[in-house]
Amino acid sequence: MKYCSQCGHSVGLIIPEGDNRERFVCGQCSVIHYQNPRIVAGSLPTYDNKVLLCKRAIEPQLGYWTLPAGFMENDETTLEAAIRETTEEANAKIDIQELYTLINVAHINQVHLFYRATLIDLDFYAGQESLDVALFAEKDIPWEDIAFPTVKETLKFYFSDRKLNEFPLRTKDIKRFKS
Amino acid sequence: MKYCSQCGHSVGLIIPEGDNRERFVCGQCSVIHYQNPRIVAGSLPTYDNKVLLCKRAIEPQLGYWTLPAGFMENDETTLEAAIRETTEEANAKIDIQELYTLINVAHINQVHLFYRATLIDLDFYAGQESLDVALFAEKDIPWEDIAFPTVKETLKFYFSDRKLNEFPLRTKDIKRFKS
Numbered sequence: 628m629k630y631c632s633q634c635g636h637s638v639g640l641i642i643p644e645g646d647n648r649e650r651f652v653c654g655q656c657s658v659i660h661y662q663n664p665r666i667v668a669g670s671l672p673t674y675d676n677k678v679l680l681c682k683r684a685i686e687p688q689l690g691y692w693t694l695p696a697g698f699m700e701n702d703e704t705t706l707e708a709a710i711r712e713t714t715e716e717a718n719a720k721i722d723i724q725e726l727y728t729l730i731n732v733a734h735i736n737q738v739h740l741f742y743r744a745t746l747i748d749l750d751f752y753a754g755q756e757s758l759d760v761a762l763f764a765e766k767d768i769p770w771e772d773i774a775f776p777t778v779k780e781t782l783k784f785y786f787s788d789r790k791l792n793e794f795p796l797r798t799k800d801i802k803r804f805k806s
Numbered sequence: 807m808k809y810c811s812q813c814g815h816s817v818g819l820i821i822p823e824g825d826n827r828e829r830f831v832c833g834q835c836s837v838i839h840y841q842n843p844r845i846v847a848g849s850l851p852t853y854d855n856k857v858l859l860c861k862r863a864i865e866p867q868l869g870y871w872t873l874p875a876g877f878m879e880n881d882e883t884t885l886e887a888a889i890r891e892t893t894e895e896a897n898a899k900i901d902i903q904e905l906y907t908l909i910n911v912a913h914i915n916q917v918h919l920f921y922r923a924t925l926i927d928l929d930f931y932a933g934q935e936s937l938d939v940a941l942f943a944e945k946d947i948p949w950e951d952i953a954f955p956t957v958k959e960t961l962k963f964y965f966s967d968r969k970l971n972e973f974p975l976r977t978k979d980i981k982r983f984k985s
Contacts, residue, residue, distance in 0.1 A: 631811070632807045633808060638811075663879065664845060664879075666842070666845065701915040702913070731885075738845060738884055796904070798885075
């Protein structure tokens with residue numbers, strides 16, 4: 628950030644009065660430009676013991692497999708975001724269930740939320756951001772080609788919890804990127 | 807948003823190629839300025855069947871009571887944010903437990919997360935953003951003077967769940983502001 632989005636003047640990094648950390652503050656209109664983490668919301672759609680994954684058509688991690696997920700937008704809830712992303716990336720109709728994983732990725736200022744879901748039918752197909760969409764049994768999951776660590780962790784939690792058929796909220800902090 | 811924070815040129819609202827909603831896009835350097843919801847993280851600190859509340863020293867809702875909570879910062883996890891806010895607003899030392907409520911407030915682009923916590927001692931005192939910090943038994947909760955609906959909902963969930971001493975993740979969507 629170099630310029631004030633309100634008045635166009637240049638901004639500087641200072642600690643505002645009453646605050647305890649540096650913020651971008653406008654030298655002209657004094658607006659403080661806070662920067663905060665973003666939420667990535669998605670789903671873990673399953674059908675007959677198989678999990679739906681999308682092959683990414685865009686960077687980052689083009690060609691790698693992911694659960695349908697993306698940045699939460701303004702004016703929607705976390706659950707609406709998870710459903711929207713599942714529609715956009717996989718054109719999949721789902722019955723969405725409870726929040727299943729909350730994974731912090733602090734070094735890139737993101738919090739990832741995945742909801743469990745059941746596919747309503749098999750009429751899914753790749754959206755603009757996907758090259759392919761497919762169902763995978765546990766033994767066929769392409770573990771080496773999973774796009775993001777939060778997706779890999781969510782899948783690991785799922786296959787482990789499925790043995791007892793109990794799916795409490797799972798949380799984890801990912802310290803640095805490893806695909 | 808009127809000006810590009812990268813180059814200072816004016817921005818316009820357009821739907822970028824491959825997107826499906828309007829974004830602020832710079833007319834000169836073409837940077838897309840996404841806007842996303844923010845996370846408010848806090849705690850529900852208890853001690854001997856009482857709940858810790860803070861009387862707000864700042865707007866909005868100055869003079870009203872809240873659980874310690876605030877905007878999550880970059881470079882921290884949701885749990886770290888909840889602990890930090892509890893320290894800043896109440897100087898309270900807590901053993902933090904599991905995530906307890908996730909409440910969407912879509913019309914103001916916020917997601918509120920409250921963790922259950924146990925006070926380690928009673929040496930708490932008001933921080934800069936609080937006028938007072940106090941413990942309340944259920945019968946003494948100032949329901950009419952609670953600062954935010956997400957705090958009120960979290961307290962209601964807690965006193966209800968406490969009867970069975972079971973505290974599953976509770977979720978709710980708040981449709982519009984009512985204090």
